[in-house]
Amino acid sequence: MNKVSKLSKAAPLSRTRNDLGENVRLVSVEVLNATLMDLVDLTNSVRMAHWNVKGRHFIGLHQLFETFYDELGPVTDEVAERIVQLGGTPTGGSQSVAEGTRLPAYPIEIRQGADHLAALADRYAALAKSVREGIDTTDEAGDADTADLLTGLSRALDKDLWMIEAHLEEGKG
Numbered sequence: 001m002n003k004v005s006k007l008s009k010a011a012p013l014s015r016t017r018n019d020l021g022e023n024v025r026l027v028s029v030e031v032l033n034a035t036l037m038d039l040v041d042l043t044n045s046v047r048m049a050h051w052n053v054k055g056r057h058f059i060g061l062h063q064l065f066e067t068f069y070d071e072l073g074p075v076t077d078e079v080a081e082r083i084v085q086l087g088g089t090p091t092g093g094s095q096s097v098a099e100g101t102r103l104p105a106y107p108i109e110i111r112q113g114a115d116h117l118a119a120l121a122d123r124y125a126a127l128a129k130s131v132r133e134g135i136d137t138t139d140e141a142g143d144a145d146t147a148d149l150l151t152g153l154s155r156a157l158d159k160d161l162w163m164i165e166a167h168l169e170e171g172k173g
């Protein structure tokens with residue numbers, strides 16, 4: 001059984017007047033749900049960094065991490081709503097995310113700014129890579145709109161990765 005037929009058994013698509021074929025929509029819903037779960041996980045990781053960071057750069061990093069999670073809210077919403085537009089069901093609940101995230105668990109023991117920056121940089125880079133793969137998958141499947149949405153998302157993730165890595169440059173976090 002291929003991936004798509006397994007998916008359609010697990011979560012049949014709702015009827016829609018959207019002219020994209022069901023197989024196209026199934027591919028996009030799979031890519032988008034994987035992205036959604038990573039985004040929810042990343043948002044929680046960014047919050048962990050916002051809460052737990054300590055050290056002499058505390059206030060700058062505490063505020064930077066707040067701007068990151070403020071940005072993640074609307075893009076996560078866009079991804080989830082695209083899933084519904086295609087007849088799918090967003091799997092963004094805590095239990096689904098815990099099972100489905102492709103990101104590693106965020107460490108709870110770290111405190112120093114540099115450690116949080118490095119942990120976030122790894123996760124932003126990993127998600128941006130997955131999103132870029134999703135651009136190709138959805139584009140090849142014939143869903144240019146989802147590919148475009150993911151293109152904007154990968155650009156936003158790259159921007160935040162740049163900001164994180166710029167802080168890491170100093171090496172003292």
Ligand SMILES: [Fe+2]
Nearest residue numbers: 050051062066
């Ligand atoms: Fe806060």
